[in-house]
Amino acid sequence: MLLAAVSGRADATQPDYHFANASLVVVVLLACCVALLVLLAVVIVKFRHTATALRAEIARHAQTELQLLDSNKELLQMATTDQLTGLSNRRAILQRAQAEIRRANRYHKDLAVLMLDIDHFKQVNDQYGHATGDKVLIEFAGLCLQSIRETDLAGRYGGEEFFILLPEIDLKTAILSADRIRIAVAQRPFSLSDGNSLTVTCSIGIAMYQPEQDDLDKLLLRADQALYQAKRQGRNRCCVQHHGYTDN
Numbered sequence: 001m002l003l004a005a006v007s008g009r010a011d012a013t014q015p016d017y018h019f020a021n022a023s024l025v026v027v028v029l030l031a032c033c034v035a036l037l038v039l040l041a042v043v044i045v046k047f048r049h050t051a052t053a054l055r056a057e058i059a060r061h062a063q064t065e066l067q068l069l070d071s072n073k074e075l076l077q078m079a080t081t082d083q084l085t086g087l088s089n090r091r092a093i094l095q096r097a098q099a100e101i102r103r104a105n106r107y108h109k110d111l112a113v114l115m116l117d118i119d120h121f122k123q124v125n126d127q128y129g130h131a132t133g134d135k136v137l138i139e140f141a142g143l144c145l146q147s148i149r150e151t152d153l154a155g156r157y158g159g160e161e162f163f164i165l166l167p168e169i170d171l172k173t174a175i176l177s178a179d180r181i182r183i184a185v186a187q188r189p190f191s192l193s194d195g196n197s198l199t200v201t202c203s204i205g206i207a208m209y210q211p212e213q214d215d216l217d218k219l220l221l222r223a224d225q226a227l228y229q230a231k232r233q234g235r236n237r238c239c240v241q242h243h244g245y246t247d248n
């Protein structure tokens with residue numbers, strides 16, 4: 001009967017004819033539904049694949065970005081840190097000093113710099129070797145770090161010369177701080193690899209920032225002059241260059 005309806009040869013006046021037609025429509029509709037469901041399933045599977053791939057890609061990108069951030073941090077660290085002592089290097093010191101000068105100007109705050117130099121350091125190298133000299137530099141750096149506040153900055157200016165930046169400090173306190181470091185260095189037994197120890201001293205030049213007259217170069221020059229003065233006067237001492245006078 002169904003075949004008859006399909007072929008169009010059935011009698012349209014017969015009830016069987018209508019039944020056959022309805023059945024055909026139902027079959028076609030069912031086939032369409034099945035086809036749609038299959039299509040939907042295919043689309044869902046494909047979408048899931050794409051979503052998984054996309055998630056993996058996003059995770060990869062996030063990972064790469066994290067690695068990049070880490071590398072940048074490491075690069076910045078390398079560019080601003082002295083490799084031997086782990087203190088800020090000269091470049092980082094100068095940047096921070098410049099920033100502190102701007103802050104001192106804006107908020108009318110005091111600012112002091114200390115220039116420290118280990119006395120007769122060449123003799124340490126000559127007598128105990130370069131490796132021991134390096135160890136002394138590392139321990140000296142640690143001592144500087146221990147002696148300052150969190151808001152201060154200690155750095156290696158170059159060779160056996162160190163630098164400490166003391167924001168928001170008056171001259172009297174800056175001198176006390178410098179002398180505390182000097183005494184701590186002189187009393188410290190620096191360890192040698194054979195178990196013995198040696199002592200060293202340091203000289204310290206102190207300069208206070210003078211807002212009306214100073215820029216960074218002038219401030220550093222005065223700290224350097226004060227250090228030179230300390231060396232000339234016999235070492236193991238602190239000297240000050242402030243408002244046009246030198247004192248110790």
Ligand SMILES: Nc1nc2c(ncn2[C@@H]2O[C@H](COP(=O)(O)OP(=O)(O)OP(=O)(O)O)[C@@H](O)[C@H]2O)c(=O)[nH]1
Pocket residue numbers: 084117118119120121122123125129130131132133134137158159160231235
């Ligand atoms: N071990 C070691 N020595 C260094 C380093 N950088 C610089 N020096 C040495 O530091 C010494 C500095 O010597 P000088 O400039 O003559 O000064 P000094 O012997 O400390 O004498 P004064 O500063 O006048 O008291 C030199 O022998 C340099 O080779 C370093 O990274 N490691």
